[in-house]
Structure formats: structure tokens, C-alpha cells
Amino acid sequence: MKVSRILRIHHEDALQELRRFLSAWWQRIELDGLLAPVELPDHAGTAPQVINCLEDLKFVNPFLPMMQTNSAPMVDAMTRDHPDRRFAAMLRPCEIRALVELRKRNRVHTPASAAGNHQNSPVLIGVDCSGTCTAAEYARQLEQCCESVLSRAALLYGCHDDDLPYPVRMACQMCDMPTPLGADVVIGSLDIAPQGHLLVISSNEKMDADLKLAEVTDGLASEAEVRTREIAAARLSEKRLSLRSELINKRTWQAEDLNSIMAMFARCTLCADCLDECPLYDGELSGMLGVKESHQRTNPLLTELVGVSRWLASCSGCGMCQEICEHGVSLTPIIVTLSHRIQQELNYKPGDPDQRLPWTI
Ligand code: SF4
Ligand code: SF4
Ligand code: SF4
Known part of the structure; x- marks a missing residue:
């Protein structure tokens, strides 16, 4: 059974809260590296990179609505080069789907995490995704606002039925699975961030215990808190299904x-x-x-x-x-x-x- 925990957001800054959580969790389970979307210099958006030290967590930003490549194949490369280290990978739902399919086709050499305790298996962290812009659209948006406004808009999506204040890629308009499937841990944000909280949802009790999530979160989520996100995800999925048709x-x-x-x-x-x-x-x-x-x-x-x-x-x-x-x-x-x-x-x-x-x- 899934275990849903809460990360309380302070000062309406969900990104800082996530970085704080990642930092505490990294130290608690003695992580060696994290593949994640990392902010690039000169406001060039984010790109997937492997972070090897705690200090660099301040550049991780999975909420910025930009995706330059599908980083699923990078997960295998990261672990294959350093089989003795412990890694995690933070991916969008479509990247996890690709990774799962690669695994089924025997094109990924590391086994599924199975509680994250296999030395050679990265812990898969999925993030809810409201959609990403094309590179050109992202650059256009940045002429009018800054990264934190864009990240916040992406997080606000799902709190109401309005469209996002920027156009997302056509693939995202038709993506009916905006929540991760097959992840070891999910960072849930739909309809609950940035004001309230984030959810940290592990795939089962053993995963929750092995990853020591109780020690770095703010307690168990209530049924209502879990349900709110699920309803938002279902609504978004339905909307995109009809757009796709x-x-x-x-x-x-x-x-x-x-x-x-x-x-x-x-x-x-x-x-x-x-x-x-x-x-x-x-x-x-x-x-x-x-x-x-x-x-x-x-x-x-x-x-x-x-x-x-x-x-x-x-x-x-x-x-x-x-x-x-x-x-x-x-x-x-x-x-x-x-x-x-x-x-x-x-x-x-x-x-x-x-x-x-x-x-x-
Ligand atoms: S569709 Fe575009 S990227 Fe693909 S082969 Fe043609 S020109 Fe190249
Ligand atoms: S949309 Fe499908 S075909 Fe296109 S890059 Fe992604 S996985 Fe490949
Ligand atoms: S909305 Fe779907 S297709 Fe678009 S980036 Fe997110 S997970 Fe990928």
C-alpha cells in the first residue's frame, strides 16, 4: 500500500521546500548522486544533469515548465558507470514511462529499485507535471516574467480549471498521464502547491521505511489531502483525453x-x-x-x-x-x-x- 506524507510549504515557496527535503533526505540515506532537472546559467531553462554534491541541490528545479530531452536513457548510464554508488533520479511522468519501457526491452541494465536498497538500482523520484513549453515559447515567456513566476504558475495548475498562462507543447496538451506511474517515490503537487503542501508518496510501506521518509517529512497526509490531488489529476487527465481525441x-x-x-x-x-x-x-x-x-x-x-x-x-x-x-x-x-x-x-x-x-x- 502506498504511503503518503506531507511536506509543509513555508512562505509559499514550494521549490525551497523541495530542495530542503532533498538535502535532508540525501544525507539521511547517504546518496552519492541525483539525476535531476538543473537550472542552467543565463536563464536558459533546465537540463537533466547528475548532481554529485549537496550544495548543487540549490539548482534543482523540476517545476520549471521546460524539458530539453527525455532523460530516461541517462539513468542507466549514470548507474552503469558507477555500480558501487547509490543514486536517485528525478523524472517527469513521460520519462519514467520511457524508462519502464526500456527496462521491459532489456535496454536498461539496472533492475527496478525494489525498495531502493539495491546498490545498483537508482531510486526513482517522479514529479507531477502540468506540461512544458517549447524552447522558443519558454524564451518568449521569460521576456515577460522570471523563472519563479513560471514555476509558480506550473504549480498552481490544477487548483482551478483555467488554462495555464502559457501554451504547453502539443505532446503535453495530449498527455493524459500527468502523474508518475512506476516511481519509487512521487512528489505530488497537483492542486495542493504552492500555498499548502507537497505530497511525498512512496510506492509501499517497505519503500517508505527503507528510504527513511518519516524522518524528513512533516507526518502522514490525511485522506482528504491525498484525495484532493487525485481528483485534480483525474480532472486534468480527462481534459487532456478529450483534447487528444x-x-x-x-x-x-x-x-x-x-x-x-x-x-x-x-x-x-x-x-x-x-x-x-x-x-x-x-x-x-x-x-x-x-x-x-x-x-x-x-x-x-x-x-x-x-x-x-x-x-x-x-x-x-x-x-x-x-x-x-x-x-x-x-x-x-x-x-x-x-x-x-x-x-x-x-x-x-x-x-x-x-x-x-x-x-x-
Ligand atoms: S522530421 Fe525533422 S528531425 Fe526528423 S528526419 Fe525529418 S527533418 Fe530530420
Ligand atoms: S513521443 Fe514517442 S516517438 Fe517521439 S520521442 Fe517520445 S517516445 Fe519517441
Ligand atoms: S505533460 Fe506529459 S508529455 Fe508533457 S512533459 Fe509532462 S509528462 Fe511529459
């Missing part, structure tokens, strides 16, 4: 308007940056792109199509493929439409650690 059903993305899709791809230079950026892509399109010889197989096209379906079944919906494209190809609606059709067909929820990959026995 609306966007997917737009005539532009239907088969009869193939011309529009072809015209958009006319800008594509086949540079493959989008594929390189995808945490889950593993060469499934290389035969079609002529990178490898596939004509010796019995049924190459069919084999390639099955491979593509398998890749898209695991798509975490992070939208980083579109974010990296310098030629303005709008990949997200196509990827989301295809991946959701495939996931529905297979009755598969990417990122659910309890669900087996659909084509395995």
Missing part, C-alpha cells in the same frame, strides 16, 4: 487528407535527428531508410512494419522527436495518432510496470 479526429490527420501530411513531410531532410532523440527508437526504421539491407529476409516490409508497431506501442508521448526537428515537421500528431491506435488495439498502457510487452510470451 479532438486533435486526432481533426480532418488534417485523417487518411483522406494524406496530401497535407505529404506536404508537411516535404520539409523533412531525413536527417534522423528525431529518431536519435527518441529514447525508445532502436533502428526499427533503418531498413526503410536504407541504412541496412533488409531484402534478404523472407518478408522484409512486413517485418519492418511489425518492428515499427512495437516501437510505437512503447511510445511515452514525450514529444521530444518533434521538439528536436529544426525543419518544423509537426511529428507529434502523427506519432500520437499512430501510437494510440496501436496501444488501443493491443490494450497496452506504456509505462505500466505490471503490464507485459504485448508481443512477448
